[in-house]
Amino acid sequence: QVQLVESGGGLVQAGGSLRLSCAASGRTLGDYLMGWFRQAPGKERQFVAAIIRDGDNTYYADSVKGRFTISRDNAKNTVYLQMNSLKPEDTAVYYCAARPSTIVFRTASYYPYWGQGTQVTVSS
Numbered sequence: 505q506v507q508l509v510e511s512g513g514g515l516v517q518a519g520g521s522l523r524l525s526c527a528a529s530g531r532t533l534g535d536y537l538m539g540w541f542r543q544a545p546g547k548e549r550q551f552v553a554a555i556i557r558d559g560d561n562t563y564y565a566d567s568v569k570g571r572f573t574i575s576r577d578n579a580k581n582t583v584y585l586q587m588n589s590l591k592p593e594d595t596a597v598y599y600c601a602a603r604p605s606t607i608v609f610r611t612a613s614y615y616p617y618w619g620q621g622t623q624v625t626v627s628s
Contacts, residue, residue: 506531506617508600513622516590520626524585526600526619533557534578537605540585541612542596542624549599551610553585563608568594590626597621 512524526538539554553574554563562574573586583600601615609615 506533506536506602508602508617508619510598510600510619510622513598513624515625515627518590518592518626518628520590521586521588522590522624524587524598524600524622524624526583526585528581528583528602532578533576533581533583533602535604536602536617537608537615538574538576538583539601539603539609539615540574540583541599541601541615542594543599543621544596547596549612550596551612552598554608554610555583556608557606561608563610565610587624590624592626592628594624595626596624598624 507529540552541549543549555574571589576583599621600619602617603615
């Protein structure tokens with residue numbers, strides 16, 4: 505079992521930055537595909553970014569490409585999402601997810617482990 509805890513959310517003005525963290529316990533993250541998803545009110549959970557276990561391969565939704573960066577520190581068992589140039593449409597609850605995998609998945613249902621989420625609100 506993997507337990508995930510997100511932190512770093514908050515209220516920021518458009519154009520600002522936030523860094524989300526996802527701390528894992530229970531297993532070593534190095535064996536897991538890690539993903540970030542987000543869910544706005546009334547909408548489905550949406551893929552944001554993912555990183556393969558070695559950290560060399562990252563994947564992004566088109567809507568965040570060039571603005572968000574996913575990274576991982578396997579020694580600290582932590583995954584990060586650096587979010588720059590934030591827009592009001594980035595407002596959502598952001599979730600960290602994990603799957604034992606060596607290939608990427610962009611669909612939420614393929615991830616068995618989830619954190620509780622952290623709220624990100626971007627004001628215009």
